[in-house]
Amino acid sequence: MRFKEGVVVSTKMNKTVKVVIERLKAHPKYKKRYKVSTKLYAHNENPDIKVGDKVTVMEVRPMSKLKRWKVISEKEQRDLTKEKAAAKQGAKVVINLREYTIQYKKRKKKVRKEESAKPAAEAPVPAPEETPPTETPASPPNP
CATH class of the missing domain: 1.20.5 (Single alpha-helices involved in coiled-coils or other helix-helix interfaces)
Known part of the structure; x- marks a missing residue:
């Protein structure tokens, strides 16, 4: 949810107000700040709001072609x-x-x-059978 604050500039429409929101913006190259204003159409249930009043608007689902904001207290x-x-x-x-x-x-x-590996590790491992070294016949001397 986004909230913005602005000033009401028109209340001529039924249950709709036009709100101007001003903000400062910096020039990308020169860094000088200047005012930028945005006009929003906001849904308004309160008939006591007049031109010049400061209001807070909240973003809502689209209510009409231009209305996507609602005035809230x-x-x-x-x-x-x-x-x-x-x-x-x-x-x-x-x-x-x-x-x-x-x-x-x-x-x-x-x-x-780890538990399934433990029984296999704890079981005695049979030692490989040792075979006695076999004697190889001596090779005949070279003549």
């Missing part, structure tokens, strides 16, 4: 950010639990391999 924004933070913490726990499960299965598999 500060309380709604706090609640949404808390929910998002809680969801992130819950996701981290799931990821850690999954990694732990994978590591546990690997350790268990390794222990099973």
